[in-house]
Amino acid sequence: MKFDSIDNQWKLISRGVEEIIPEEELKRKLEYSQKTGKPLNVKLGCDPSRPDLHVGHSVVLRKLNHFQKLGHQATLVIGDFTAIIGDPSGRNKTRPQLTLEEARENAKSYIDQASKILDIDKLKIVYNSDWLNAMNFSDVIKLTSHYTVARMLERDDFTKRFQAETPISIHEFMYPLAQAMDSVELEADVELGGTDQKFNLLVGRDLQREYDQHPQVIITMPLLEGTDGKNKMSKSYGNDIGFTDSPEDMYGKSMSIPDTLIKKYFVLAADANDDTLSKIEEQLDDPNTNPRDVKRALGREIVSLFYDQDKALAAEQHFDRVIVNKSDPEEMEELILKSDKSLVEIISSAGLTKSKGEARRMIGQGAVRLDGDKVKDVNMIIVVGQNFILKVGKRKFLSIK
Numbered sequence: 001m002k003f004d005s006i007d008n009q010w011k012l013i014s015r016g017v018e019e020i021i022p023e024e025e026l027k028r029k030l031e032y033s034q035k036t037g038k039p040l041n042v043k044l045g046c047d048p049s050r051p052d053l054h055v056g057h058s059v060v061l062r063k064l065n066h067f068q069k070l071g072h073q074a075t076l077v078i079g080d081f082t083a084i085i086g087d088p089s090g091r092n093k094t095r096p097q098l099t100l101e102e103a104r105e106n107a108k109s110y111i112d113q114a115s116k117i118l119d120i121d122k123l124k125i126v127y128n129s130d131w132l133n134a135m136n137f138s139d140v141i142k143l144t145s146h147y148t149v150a151r152m153l154e155r156d157d158f159t160k161r162f163q164a165e166t167p168i169s170i171h172e173f174m175y176p177l178a179q180a181m182d183s184v185e186l187e188a189d190v191e192l193g194g195t196d197q198k199f200n201l202l203v204g205r206d207l208q209r210e211y212d213q214h215p216q217v218i219i220t221m222p223l224l225e226g227t228d229g230k231n232k233m234s235k236s237y238g239n240d241i242g243f244t245d246s247p248e249d250m251y252g253k254s255m256s257i258p259d260t261l262i263k264k265y266f267v268l269a270a271d272a273n274d275d276t277l278s279k280i281e282e283q284l285d286d287p288n289t290n291p292r293d294v295k296r297a298l299g300r301e302i303v304s305l306f307y308d309q310d311k312a313l314a315a316e317q318h319f320d321r322v323i324v325n326k327s328d329p330e331e332m333e334e335l336i337l338k339s340d341k342s343l344v345e346i347i348s349s350a351g352l353t354k355s356k357g358e359a360r361r362m363i364g365q366g367a368v369r370l371d372g373d374k375v376k377d378v379n380m381i382i383v384v385g386q387n388f389i390l391k392v393g394k395r396k397f398l399s400i401k
Contacts, residue, residue: 047079048106054240056233081129180207229258251315254299
């Protein structure tokens with residue numbers, strides 16, 4: 001197989017990355033790959049602890065896709081076995097464990113959503129339960145003999161928990177070793193991960209040496225802050241832009257990010273190349289430019305990546321009509337009441353909030369309106385035969401009839 005020049009490959013591989021460890025080793029691997037015509041085996045592990053993906057997850061998935069575009073072999077490791085352990089990365093307490101069945105069910109949704117970014121036809125998908133579940137206790141003893149407790153406690157989150165006298169379960173020490181065994185099993189040349197995965201990826205390098213393999217190069221990607229601009233993107237923080245969000249929600253959420261994150265979102269969420277990024281920087285440095293206009297281009301780009309340009313433009317028009325001009329959308333879901341119901345129940349059952357408790361909070365915060373009038377009574381009953389346009393938050397509407 002013929003590969004692009006090392007310089008051109010490096011430009012794409014290094015775009016947006018936090019660290020490449022070690023850089024010279026990756027260049028040597030690329031040179032060897034080019035000389036032999038053999039693609040690098042590039043590994044990304046994912047624990048399907050939740051079935052839904054957001055733009056924060058897309059950062060490492062796009063980097064894996066970059067390697068695909070360069071002709072290398074992308075391998076997605078579904079951590080159905082490691083999900084049973086629970087990744088302790090960035091945690092101040094033990095993560096809840098999943099069953100193998102739960103992990104596999106979540107994995108189906110994960111792969112389906114990841115196909116929005118990855119070339120599934122060229123992607124190698126493996127499940128680490130295939131080899132980790134086959135290990136007997138003697139194998140586990142041999143594996144643990146390669147690492148010390150002192151090395152494990154070098155890990156920042158373990159150190160903090162140890163110093164705070166927060167319990168650390170023995171099985172949590174197994175997680176980095178189990179992930180490292182994935183690299184040994186696959187003989188990975190490169191492993192990708194977020195900056196919070198750096199320790200685990202380095203353990204993979206160490207363990208490959210112990211098994212007389214050439215150690216993998218590790219590439220870490222920055223963690224993307226959510227739309228609040230404070231915490232890393234997470235569904236539990238409510239600051240995420242989901243893969244399955246509607247184009248309208250995707251655009252609206254993109255418009256809500258702080259101006260300080262526009263450039264970072266262009267790089268990590270919109271996969272902007274160097275030329276596009278230079279233009280964006282020029283615009284943001286120009287005092288005559290309104291950052292909102294640059295953010296509009298960002299919103300269109302993100303929607304286009306997950307849908308298409310027509311849907312991106314329609315989402316922008318929807319935003320202008322509903323958010324900017326405060327008009328009702330041209331189309332919305334419709335609910336025909338068959339019996340009297342509390343407004344809280346309607347909001348919750350229609351999926352406008354995650355729970356009745358959240359619906360009550362939204363009403364209490366003045367974020368719920370009927371025909372434009374703010375609702376103040378959390379116990380309001382909607383009677384059959386009444387027609388209303390219900391608005392929850394800035395972007396959610398329901399026609400009640």
